[in-house]
Amino acid sequence: DRLNRPAPFPPGPPADLLVGNVRTFPAHDPHLGLMELAKKYGDVMYFNIFGKSVVILSSQTAASDLLEKRSMIYSSRPRFMVHEMVGWTDMLSFLPYGEQFHKQRKLFQQAFTRQGCLAFRSSQLSQTHLLLKKIMQYPARFEDHVRRFSTAVIMEITYGHKVTSDDDPYVNIAEETNRILMKAGHSLSIIDFFPSLQYLPSWLPGNWFTRFAEDAAPSIRNMRDFPFEQVRQQMASDNATPSFMAMHIEELERNGGASLEDLQILKVASSQMYAAGAETTWSTILNVIVLLLLNPEVQHKAQTELDGVPHCTTADDIYCGMYIPKGTTVLANSTALAMDDKVYSNPTEFRPERFLPPQSEPLPVNISFGWGRRMCPGRHFADASVWIVIASLLAVFEIAPRKNSMGQDNIPDVKWVSAITRLVSVGLLR
Numbered sequence: 511d512r513l514n515r516p517a518p519f520p521p522g523p524p525a526d527l528l529v530g531n532v533r534t535f536p537a538h539d540p541h542l543g544l545m546e547l548a549k550k551y552g553d554v555m556y557f558n559i560f561g562k563s564v565v566i567l568s569s570q571t572a573a574s575d576l577l578e579k580r581s582m583i584y585s586s587r588p589r590f591m592v593h594e595m596v597g598w599t600d601m602l603s604f605l606p607y608g609e610q611f612h613k614q615r616k617l618f619q620q621a622f623t624r625q626g627c628l629a630f631r632s633s634q635l636s637q638t639h640l641l642l643k644k645i646m647q648y649p650a651r652f653e654d655h656v657r658r659f660s661t662a663v664i665m666e667i668t669y670g671h672k673v674t675s676d677d678d679p680y681v682n683i684a685e686e687t688n689r690i691l692m693k694a695g696h697s698l699s700i701i702d703f704f705p706s707l708q709y710l711p712s713w714l715p716g717n718w719f720t721r722f723a724e725d726a727a728p729s730i731r732n733m734r735d736f737p738f739e740q741v742r743q744q745m746a747s748d749n750a751t752p753s754f755m756a757m758h759i760e761e762l763e764r765n766g767g768a769s770l771e772d773l774q775i776l777k778v779a780s781s782q783m784y785a786a787g788a789e790t791t792w793s794t795i796l797n798v799i800v801l802l803l804l805n806p807e808v809q810h811k812a813q814t815e816l817d818g819v820p821h822c823t824t825a826d827d828i829y830c831g832m833y834i835p836k837g838t839t840v841l842a843n844s845t846a847l848a849m850d851d852k853v854y855s856n857p858t859e860f861r862p863e864r865f866l867p868p869q870s871e872p873l874p875v876n877i878s879f880g881w882g883r884r885m886c887p888g889r890h891f892a893d894a895s896v897w898i899v900i901a902s903l904l905a906v907f908e909i910a911p912r913k914n915s916m917g918q919d920n921i922p923d924v925k926w927v928s929a930i931t932r933l934v935s936v937g938l939l940r
């Protein structure tokens with residue numbers, strides 16, 4: 511096999527005979543473990559996990575060279591069996607590079623251009639006002655208010671639905687889907703390596719994925735069908751509020767009618783909006799609040815960005831003399847990129863002015879929003895949500911720890927947990 515390879519694999523820890531790097535791939539806090547390993551093995555590291563190739567990129571140069579400049583062949587996604595079992599493979603985030611990917615991505619790109627996002631500004635502003643009011647009334651529950659803000663904005667722009675109560679059917683359905691998404695995760699599980707395990711009966715101990723798939727499928731169908739039916743009914747009775755879904759249905763009808771396939775793609779793309787846009791936005795806002803509160807001791811613990819969403823290659827490639835085979839899972843480790851002291855001076859220090867002249871350190875746009883043809887299509891919208899909320903909070907409130915009975919600052923013990931993003935664990939700030 512080694513003789514047939516056009517170049518050696520990138521360097522990486524030694525592999526065991528059958529299982530490859532299963533023992534040497536960091537299992538806990540992989541973003542930190544991989545950052546350590548990169549010091550020894552370099553910016554482009556190779557792992558073999560049960561025969562599957564995984565490449566970890568640990569510098570902005572390598573990530574940009576491959577995921578941006580060669581995005582023609584680095585823009586697919588690895589297959590996740592758990593997603594296939596719950597019927598989730600048609601969601602843009604998980605689609606392999608190809609026709610379906612282009613169709614769905616186009617819906618996002620049409621709606622979320624820098625200019626197009628202005629249509630959503632009034633919803634972002636009115637929800638921000640509501641957020642400020644809620645924080646004023648119940649400051650101890652600010653995490654709940656921020657979560658509610660992100661969800662409400664997404665529901666309003668996607669379906670034209672205004673969230674008015676804590677027991678909102680759209681929110682309940684969306685939170686149920688979020689729970690499923692968090693459980694399914696973005697990482698490979700044992701059935702990705704041994705797909706036949708999916709056919710084992712669900713009662714078998716350890717076979718959580720079959721039971722999970724059975725439980726999750728109805729919620730996912732509901733998340734797609736319920737809001738769609740509501741918008742269709744509102745459009746039929748002429749009282750639909752402008753939204754991503756209504757806008758695309760109108761456009762399809764103007765262009766000669768919507769086929770069942772068009773409508774299915776639209777339903778899936780709309781339901782993806784909550785999955786991709788809610789937690790990412792609230793965790794970014796909460797992390798900034800916590801950084802402002804705790805500055806300067808603990809900031810290095812926070813990672814507002816995703817730990818990285820895996821890409822997958824669709825052709826063999828050679829990079830700097832290293833062979834990266836077709837079908838390799840390629841992941842840029844955001845933590846290693848953000849903490850690179852060749853790019854950022856004292857990277858663990860929370861110093862936002864580092865991005866302004868005279869230092870003008872590079873903005874971490876790709877670290878936060880991803881790369882090449884898979885870069886986050888909601889980035890202009892998300893950027894505006896975070897900016898409006900943080901600027902408004904700073905204008906109205908002072909973010910400071912509460913005092914204890916002795917009048918001293920009660921510094922909370924903040925922990926970050928891994929979900930879609932790494933986020934402040936809910937409840938710890940109360």
Ligand code: HEM
Pocket residue numbers: 602603604605615618782783786787788790791794814815816818819820821877878879880881882883884885886887888889891892893896
């Ligand atoms: C602060 C908030 C957000 C952050 C940090 C964020 C970050 C990301 C990242 C890192 C990716 C993966 C890119 C890659 O594979 O290279 C992604 C994908 C995606 N994001 Fe966002 N995002 C945010 C908000 C949003 C919002 C509000 C929406 C929708 C309105 C959205 C829609 C999507 C979609 C649909 C994808 C999948 C794209 C694809 O696979 O082609 N995101 N996002």
